[in-house]
Amino acid sequence: MSRSITTVEHFIAEQEREHPEATGAFTDILLGISLAAKVISAAVNRAGLIDILGVSGTENVHGEAVQKMDDYANGVLVGILGRCGSLSGMISEEEEGFIHIPESRDPGPYIIAFDPLDGSSNIDVNISVGTIFSVYRKQSAGKKVRKSDLLQPGSAQLAAGYVLYGSSTMLVFTTGAGVHGFTLDPGIGEFLLSYRNMKIPSPGKNIYSINEAYYERWTRGQQRLVERFRSPPDGGASFSARYVGSMVADFHRTLLRGGIFMYPGTRDKPEGKLRLLYEVSPMALICEQAGGRASDGRRRVLDLEPNGLHQRVPTFIGSPELVEMAERFLAVARQSG
Ligand code: AHM
Numbered sequence: 001m002s003r004s005i006t007t008v009e010h011f012i013a014e015q016e017r018e019h020p021e022a023t024g025a026f027t028d029i030l031l032g033i034s035l036a037a038k039v040i041s042a043a044v045n046r047a048g049l050i051d052i053l054g055v056s057g058t059e060n061v062h063g064e065a066v067q068k069m070d071d072y073a074n075g076v077l078v079g080i081l082g083r084c085g086s087l088s089g090m091i092s093e094e095e096e097g098f099i100h101i102p103e104s105r106d107p108g109p110y111i112i113a114f115d116p117l118d119g120s121s122n123i124d125v126n127i128s129v130g131t132i133f134s135v136y137r138k139q140s141a142g143k144k145v146r147k148s149d150l151l152q153p154g155s156a157q158l159a160a161g162y163v164l165y166g167s168s169t170m171l172v173f174t175t176g177a178g179v180h181g182f183t184l185d186p187g188i189g190e191f192l193l194s195y196r197n198m199k200i201p202s203p204g205k206n207i208y209s210i211n212e213a214y215y216e217r218w219t220r221g222q223q224r225l226v227e228r229f230r231s232p233p234d235g236g237a238s239f240s241a242r243y244v245g246s247m248v249a250d251f252h253r254t255l256l257r258g259g260i261f262m263y264p265g266t267r268d269k270p271e272g273k274l275r276l277l278y279e280v281s282p283m284a285l286i287c288e289q290a291g292g293r294a295s296d297g298r299r300r301v302l303d304l305e306p307n308g309l310h311q312r313v314p315t316f317i318g319s320p321e322l323v324e325m326a327e328r329f330l331a332v333a334r335q336s337g
């Protein structure tokens with residue numbers, strides 16, 4: 001074997017050796033996510049067979065209820081992470097309230113927020129989906145989980161990452177010391193280090209990624225920005241558009257190739273669609289760790305103080321110069337009314 005192989009388990013253990021103050025509790029969470037990702041990946045890969053075995057939400061040929069894939073992914077994460085002993089509780093896109101750890105267990109020092117299967121409607125058409133997660137330290141003392149433990153700004157994240165169930169399954173995460181990517185080798189069932197210290201190209205490819213069908217509902221600043229991408233001034237670089245409609249896939253491309261991914265507010269929904277705690281904040285930490293920028297159009301995403309578990313936020317994320325350009329266009333349009 002000519003090249004050394006590093007599994008995610010090796011990599012996490014190495015990082016722990018470099019940070020002797022680490023308790024191991026945090027490692028349990030990352031290993032739990034890696035296990036859950038493999039279980040969800042196996043299910044996503046078999047999703048097309050549901051038509052043969054039974055339709056989601058109904059019964060399969062064996063008379064067993066078939067769960068929707070996002071409920072299934074949620075159950076896997078809650079089951080595996082709930083048992084890891086390092087968490088005080090969980091926040092999931094699939095559940096309205098905070099998920100408590102069973103009282104029989106001592107609460108751990110961390111809180112995790114996740115979107116179990118983002119873009120899940122894309123599964124029906126065999127397009128990539130993903131899991132997104134974000135880990136915080138519980139701030140208050142004692143067993144009780146307080147609002148201030150749950151609603152922390154993104155800058156307080158200890159770790160963030162995503163799993164992309166694409167043409168291959170990838171786990172990408174940061175613990176605040178760079179962004180690292182692991183590809184699942186389905187033959188041996190291990191995530192192997194495939195990208196160490198990922199950096200977003202800057203300047204990268206001139207790619208803008210947005211659902212342009214909402215053009216008429218955008219603010220004037222947003223319209224002008226996209227008009228500028230479509231018709232650059234004389235001598236200016238031209239742009240391409242790419243939009244999967246699955247944030248993890250659109251973000252992953254942006255991280256590797258550069259460009260800007262946007263989900264802005266519209267005149268009727270100024271807050272946009274994407275959720276701060278478990279979609280935008282984790283991607284913002286990854287993006288900044290890779291040298292990129294993430295904004296709500298006015299402010300740095302990581303500085304936003306959340307006001308609810310499922311709060312939405314307009315999103316501009318990617319190569320720093322393009323995100324700055326978006327902020328400038330929006331500011332100019334605001335000032336000129
Ligand atoms: P979901 O959490 O309900 O799956 O919605 C989030 C997804 C993102 O993955 C994606 O960026 C966005 O919705 C696409 O929305 P739209 O269809 O409005 O472009």
Ligand code: MG
Nearest residue numbers: 093115118119
């Ligand atoms: Mg989602």
